[in-house]
Amino acid sequence: MAAGDVLRPLRQVVVEQRNGPELVTLLGLGAAVAAVLLIGLGLGWLVDWLVGTLPAFTMVGLALGIVGAGVYIYTKFTKFLKE
Secondary structure: OOHHHHHHHHHHHHHHOOOOOOHHHHHHHHHHHHHHHHHHHHHHHHHHHHHOOOOHHHHHHHHHHHHHHHHHHHHHHHHHHHO
């Protein structure tokens, strides 16, 4: 019995278990979430800097960034679960 014959059933199991998103998709999702959070935080900080109310709008921007990231993740994963 050759070594390839022993590993063949194991390879089939590994291939069958790959029903999740690809690594590139998950990396893109992480980058998009980070970008949404940083944009919200940055815009909040900018408004605070212009108005002089640090950290009020920074916290609002961060909260909006967190909500935006959550909505983005939810829409991406519901799209994935429908496939």
